[in-house]
Amino acid sequence: MKKIILCPNPYRDNELEVAKNARRILEECGFQTAVCLPFHREGYGNELGMPIQSLQQEIKSADMLLSFGGDGTILHLAKMVALHSVPVLGINLGSLGFMTEMEGNEIDKLRELSKWNFTVESRMMLDVSVIRDGRQVYSNIALNDAVISKGAVARVVRLDIFTEEGKLTKICGDGTIVSTPTGSTGYSMAAGGPIVAPTARNLLLTPICAHSSRSSSYVLSPDHVITVETADANRKFVYLSVDGGRAFSLKNGDQVRISKSRFETKLVRTTKRSFCEILDRKMRMGDVRHEK
Numbered sequence: 001m002k003k004i005i006l007c008p009n010p011y012r013d014n015e016l017e018v019a020k021n022a023r024r025i026l027e028e029c030g031f032q033t034a035v036c037l038p039f040h041r042e043g044y045g046n047e048l049g050m051p052i053q054s055l056q057q058e059i060k061s062a063d064m065l066l067s068f069g070g071d072g073t074i075l076h077l078a079k080m081v082a083l084h085s086v087p088v089l090g091i092n093l094g095s096l097g098f099m100t101e102m103e104g105n106e107i108d109k110l111r112e113l114s115k116w117n118f119t120v121e122s123r124m125m126l127d128v129s130v131i132r133d134g135r136q137v138y139s140n141i142a143l144n145d146a147v148i149s150k151g152a153v154a155r156v157v158r159l160d161i162f163t164e165e166g167k168l169t170k171i172c173g174d175g176t177i178v179s180t181p182t183g184s185t186g187y188s189m190a191a192g193g194p195i196v197a198p199t200a201r202n203l204l205l206t207p208i209c210a211h212s213s214r215s216s217s218y219v220l221s222p223d224h225v226i227t228v229e230t231a232d233a234n235r236k237f238v239y240l241s242v243d244g245g246r247a248f249s250l251k252n253g254d255q256v257r258i259s260k261s262r263f264e265t266k267l268v269r270t271t272k273r274s275f276c277e278i279l280d281r282k283m284r285m286g287d288v289r290h291e292k
Contacts (some may be wrong), residue, residue, distance in 0.1 A: 002063045002116065003032040005086075007191030009069030010041035012093040014153060019068055020050060022091070022107045029114040034058040038067070038076050041124065055080065062086050064113075064268065068104070070094020070142075071186070074265075078125070078143035078148055082263040087120050089268035098185045098198075098278070112270055119269045123182045124201050124222065125261040128242050132254050140242045143265045144183035146258050148228050148250070149175030149208060156211055158231040163224045173210035175238075178226055178258045182265075185279070193217045197275050203260070220235060222260040229255055274278045 004026055010017035016035075023033050036055035059065070065081055067074050067090045074090050081088050090100030091107065102109055112118075128146045130138035150157045159171045179188040181196040184204055193206030194217055205218040205224060220226070228263060230238045232251050237246040240256055250256070 001030065003034065003058075003061055004113075005055070005058050005062045005065045005069050006033060006035045007038045007065055008035070009067075009073045009093065010037055010039070012073070014071045014291060016050060016089070018093065018104050018107065022068070022110055023050065023067060024073055025107060025110050026113070029111055031113070032064075037233060038069075038073055039077045059084050059086055064089060066110075067100075068093055070097050071099045072244065074099045074267075078243065078265045079141050082125060082141065082143075082261075082265050085266065087266040089270070097269060099182065101268060109270065121199055121267045121269055123198060123265045123267060124180045125263050125265060126178065126180055126203075127257075127259050127261040128240070128246065129257050130240065130250065130254055131257060132251065138240070138248050140245075140273070141261050141263055142183075142242045143180065144186050144243050144249075145177050145179035145188060146256070147177050147187065147208075147241045147255055148230070149239060149241070151239060155236050157236055157238050158234075160229040160231060161205065162227040162229070163220070165179045165224075168205070168218065168226075170212065171207045172212050173211055174208040174230065176208060177206045178228070180204070180207065194219060195279070199275075201256070201260070225257060225259040227255050227257050230252075 006019050008016050015017055034053045034054050035050045036058055065088050067088055091102055092100035093104045126142040128140045128235050129136050133267050156172050161168045177188045181200040181202055182198045184196040188206045191206045191208050201222045203220040233250045233252045238250045241247045
């Protein structure tokens with residue numbers, strides 16, 4: 001019997017109604033299910049009519065995970081599912097949802113999983129670490145991006161960017177984004193970076209509000225290791241954030257090292273829609289919501 005974990009975002013799935021319907025459909029199809037919250041919300045528990053299990057425990061024996069929310073929910077789950085090599089099917093309850101496979105009003109399509117006939121897209125991830133005084137003081141993996149940026153005070157920061165081949169560029173501005181192809185449709189795109197097919201294997205470097213005319217986006221081979229050095233972190237607040245998570249404060253002399261990870265996020269695809277079709281549809285959805 002296949003086991004599927006349901007992970008509803010408690011801020012998106014009001015009273016877990018979508019997750020309850022999905023669970024009923026999956027159990028009618030003969031699947032074993034477990035409901036786990038990706039993060040805690042006060043008042044969300046067994047009183048909602050479904051027992052809430054520990055995700056860390058249940059994922060050890062899972063065959064698939066359903067994420068109910070938007071891209072942010074998938075990003076929140078990405079590290080855990082990658083470490084356990086569990087494929088994720090995203091159900092969009094958010095805004096655009098580039099990584100999700102179906103909308104919240106399409107959950108009847110979950111019955112198709114009974115055939116267990118789907119494709120899995122492997123998405124490249126990043127290893128991100130901070131070296132301080134010769135030792136590693138921070139380590140993480142990212143599905144979307146690593147962002148090195150200034151604090152709330154409106155001052156530019158200076159960043160020196162290297163690869164193992166030497167100095168690549170210097171950025172004076174609000175910071176820089178190092179993203180995967182999956183992350184190219186996120187913050188990197190908003191900062192003027194290129195859109196890259198999500199199954200590609202590249203490192204994308206995109207400055208944020210750069211003051212230097214020589215600062216432009218770079219698309220690099222995944223064989224490179226990008227090193228970002230903060231030239232004036234002692235005088236200014238400079239932070240590292242991975243996949244929009246909690247910021248890590250950087251100091252002078254810190255080296256942020258970013259490279260292709262051996263871990264990958266596996267996304268379930270049940271349709272034959274191409275990336276171009278998905279991109280066009282999501283962009284048009286965004287245009288409509290912006291007009292409203």
